[in-house]
Ligand SMILES: Nc1nc2c(ncn2[C@@H]2O[C@H](COP(=O)(O)OP(=O)(O)OP(=O)(O)O)[C@@H](O)[C@H]2O)c(=O)[nH]1
């Protein structure tokens with residue numbers, strides 16, 4: 378009989394995304410990897426595979442560390458001393474390494490994140506950290522894009538937010554339909570970024586080819 382997953386608040390986790398379930402032990406997670414190795418048709422007790430469950434579980438800790446990160450905390454510190462700076466802040470080409478919730482295989486790409494400050498600004502690295510916090514969880518690209526926009530909107534309360542994610546899904550390139558080179562683009566424009574003029578300025582900045590390392 379399938380184990381019944383009960384919804385519990387794990388004290389080790391700071392964030393409780395919808396449906397968070399009781400967390401198995403490391404030994405249980407390693408045993409699950411041994412099961413998958415046997416399912417693939419190999420022998421988990423042979424020398425080359427002996428330490429693999431340990432490595433896979435360690436890798437999972439890294440891939441899914443976003444569940445322990447709290448975007449509210451990441452965006453908590455803002456700076457108001459900006460000499461009245463009142464235009465958009467755009468971070469282009471933030472690296473995105475994620476895993477799709479349907480196949481748990483890599484999704485790789487980039488995100489462009491912008492916001493229109495309303496008085497104060499946030500440390501720019503924090504925007505990249507918010508992208509990572511959601512990328513390091515299981516979700517669809519659409520969900521991740523909306524989550525990033527929602528977090529910035531909720532915690533920074535800017536005049537607007539724009540998030541564009543461009544990514545390839547290995548579940549489409551390495552298996553299934555096997556269509557390589559397909560990029561999926563998802564976008565969320567909120568507040569003033571819904572205005573055509575502001576959206577155009579955003580795209581102009583995203584597409585601007587500035588020399589790297591230049592002034
Ligand atoms: N919308 C969306 N779909 C995704 C994302 N990641 C993976 N998918 C799709 O999720 C779908 C799952 O479809 P299913 O029919 O349940 O699974 P499947 O049999 O493995 O599908 P195929 O990939 O077509 O072989 C597939 O079409 C995937 O391409 C994502 O981030 N967003």
Ligand SMILES: [Zn+2]
Pocket residue numbers: 477478479480481482546548549
């Ligand atoms: Zn997938």
